[in-house]
Amino acid sequence: MRDQFHGPVTRYDKQDDDFATQADIGSERTILDVLRAARPGDRFLAEESGDxxxxxxxxxxxxxxxxxxxxAAETPLVAVNIALRVGDxxxxxxxxxPFASEIFWxxxxxxxxxREGQDHRLAPESRSRLVEIDADNPSxxxxxxxxxRFMGDxxxxxxxxxxxxxxxxALTWVATGRRAAYIVDRDLRDDVHFAAGTALCRAAGCVVTGLTGQPLHTPPHGLLAAADPTDHARLLEIITARR
Incomplete structure (x- = not known):
């Protein structure tokens, strides 16, 4: 992936103005080859090749x-996400x-x-007061x-x-203390983009719920991951005030 950065981009159009690049497809092929060799009887749900x-x-x-x-725009803010779900x-x-040379697990x-050959336990904290809001594909x-409207509140x-x-x-940033919270308003059931990052936040000790404080993957869906209970409660109050 890093070798292809700044190079020519081949786009493969998908639905709803979405697309993949040769880096998406090559990365997925490599991951699947490794996992299938190790666990041939497992099920695989991948973004580009499906189920x-x-x-x-x-x-x-x-x-x-x-x-x-x-x-595709030569902006080095990307992630590779892999999660193993057993049952539910x-x-x-x-x-x-890949560009910060960091692996979270x-x-x-x-x-x-x-990071740089050293392993560090993640410790979320909210001192930055920075909240990431995903504005793509609202649910x-x-x-x-x-x-x-939320950002202007x-x-x-x-x-x-x-x-x-x-x-x-950005979910890794919440888990590691670089962000206070992350918010997205979409249905995340079977969503390959968020399964790994959400699990990382939970394992790190973040507060992880749906958008209105309900259990994850239940209506009205969405995700609110916060570094601590205080910020989670405050953000929840702001989010639900206009409901």
Whole structure:
């Protein structure tokens, strides 16, 4: 992926103005080759090639390049997301930032990052007051929520600083203390973009719920991941005030 950065981009158009690049397809092929060789009986749900494999309760959710538009525009804010779901629970997850040379992963109840050959336990904290808001592909389940109106809400503007980043890389930043929270208003069931990052936040100790504080993957869906309970409660109050 890094070798192709700044080089010519081949676009493969998909539906709804979406597209993939040769980097998306090559990354996914490499990941699937490794996983299929190790776990041939598992199921695989990958962004570009879709559903494949056996009828197993072990499902690999693979997003080979989250931030395709960033990559195509030579903006080094992308992530590679892989999560293993066993039944209804994500049992393991890894997120790679290829341009920062960081790898985030879960082990049991903990979450870690490998940076310059050293492993560090993730410790979320909200000191930055920065909140990432994903404004891509809003969900019809939350038509009462508008990222633009939310960012302009005086209650939000006096307590936090908005940032808009269209890649799930921002979830790793919440888990590692670089962001106070992350908000997205879409249905995340079977969503390969968010499974790994959400699991990482949970393992790191973040507060992770749906957009109105409900359990994740239940109506009205969405995601609110916050570094601590105080900020989660404050953001929840602001989000639901206009509902």
């Amino acid at each position: 494949s494999g056996g009828a197993s309760d072990r499902t690999w959710l693979i997003d080979p390049l989250c931030g395709t538009r960033n990559f 629970r994500v049992a393991a997850a890894v997120v790679a930032d 879960t082990v049991g109840e903990g979450a870690f990052v490998r 019809p389940f939350t038509d009462w929520f508008s990222p633009a 005086p209650a939000f503007a006096t307590a936090f600083y908005p940032r808009v980043l269209s890649t799930s890389l």
